Amino acid sequence: MATKHTTDADFQADVLDQSTPVLVDFWAPWCGPCKMVAPILEELSEEYGDKIQVVKLNTDDNPQVTGRYGITGIPTMNVYVDGEVVKTLVGALPKQKLVRELENYLG
Numbered sequence: 001m002a003t004k005h006t007t008d009a010d011f012q013a014d015v016l017d018q019s020t021p022v023l024v025d026f027w028a029p030w031c032g033p034c035k036m037v038a039p040i041l042e043e044l045s046e047e048y049g050d051k052i053q054v055v056k057l058n059t060d061d062n063p064q065v066t067g068r069y070g071i072t073g074i075p076t077m078n079v080y081v082d083g084e085v086v087k088t089l090v091g092a093l094p095k096q097k098l099v100r101e102l103e104n105y106l107g
Helices: 011-016 032-048 063-068 095-106
Strands: 004-006 022-027 053-058 076-081 084-090
Touching (some): 004 011, 011 022
Parallel strands (some): 004 053
Antiparallel strands (some): 076 084
């Protein structure tokens, strides 16, 4: 399952209303570290897509959600469970560290 892109308009349905955990990658096209973490998130989506959804939100194009969650540095990854932020990860983390950080949600 590939990562999904969401917007201010679709965030409620794509993230907050989901029954499975959702990892949201707040990113921007000009962000170097965001580009480094993108392929890792694709891999996580492929490997763990049945347990956690990976959704990307372009912070430049979607200021409402970005502002609502106080995102000031990117990449920032929030994990949402039942519409609530349960974990925040900041920076381009290597895959092994991301998997360790997410293990509670990967079953």
